Amino acid sequence: MDTQQNTALTRALAEVPGPLPTSGVIHIAIPHTDRFTVVGNHLAQHPDLSCTAVGIAVRIQSLPQGIEIGIKALAARCREGEKRIAAALRELEAFGYLQRVRDRLPSGRVITRTVFCNQPTALLRPRRPAAPQHPAAPAPRPAPAEAPARVPTSAPARAQAPTSAPAQAPAQVPTPGPTPAPAPAPAQVPRSTPAPAPTSPPEPDTPAPPHVPPPPFLAAHPTPLFVPLVPPPTAPKPPPAPLPRPDELTPELDRAATALLSDLRRRTPQLTLSETDVRQLVPGVAAWLERAAHPDAVRRTLTTDLPHPLRHPAKLLKHRLTALLPPPLPGSQDLAVPARPRITVTPFQTCDDCDRAFRSPAPGHCRDCREHRAHRSEATRTAA
Incomplete structure (x- = not known):
């Protein structure tokens, strides 16, 4: 059997403009007439967004106003679990697509x-101030002979506003100065100019969209609500530690550090x-030498495993002298092993009456025999 051909697909591919690519995707773009949502390529x-976050954003963008888009509500609509939806919402909130406003x-x-x-x-771009919208007043229809002199037929529609404004200004707000009279305008047009056919007043190319007032909760916030959230800044770095200094910079330490x-x-x-760098680093090397560090050990610490290329040698040496400073050598008393405390062990004794073993520093009677002796002595005194 031969492979069945999809005639509808073949006809659609024939209508794709240009040669078809030999590899990759081929787009068949059929215009939508209803139930569609415009999604930007951004x-x-x-x-940086995951495919789950992009899909959740498209799903949210296609929902009407007032629909609940919480984690549980989206989990009931989508196949993804609550954890993936929560992670996608966090991504959209981090890049400014989703915002929660109190x-x-x-x-x-x-x-x-x-x-x-x-x-x-x-929303981050500066917005132009909205032009004041005045109610459209019926303007007097000009005569057919005056239309070419005021506004050419090829001029855009917005050029008619300043032409008709001077004629209405004196009637609305009287001003005490001389005002230009629109009467001489017809006189400037030669009579031999052929009058165009009477046409209706030109209309704007694209109708202005109706003014929709913003919601009350958006009007209360003059600043943009959608500010892309960047990852939270890290804690401020602490100031760098100062270069170590010796307790007393003697001439011998200064000379040895400078030579090293x-x-x-x-x-x-x-x-x-440079000489300036050497003078700044001398106290740090002197602190090492004061703590009985061998010059070869200091030299090996400063020259081992250098970065390539090395752009700031003085800064690198300052960092190593500060971060790798060894502790001072301990004294003889610090190295002495502390004496262990002596533990006194109480020896065993044998009771003179019952031969029971008990611990006591001196021989005698055990506790039971002592109590028995005391009870017997008390009974004897009572009887007497």
């Missing part, structure tokens, strides 16, 4: 509104220091 091809109702109750923006980056730093370039050319 969301569909977002490099609003106070007139009754005093505080609620949380969930707002979704299909293009959050557009100046000699570094002889073995490691990357550690060629």
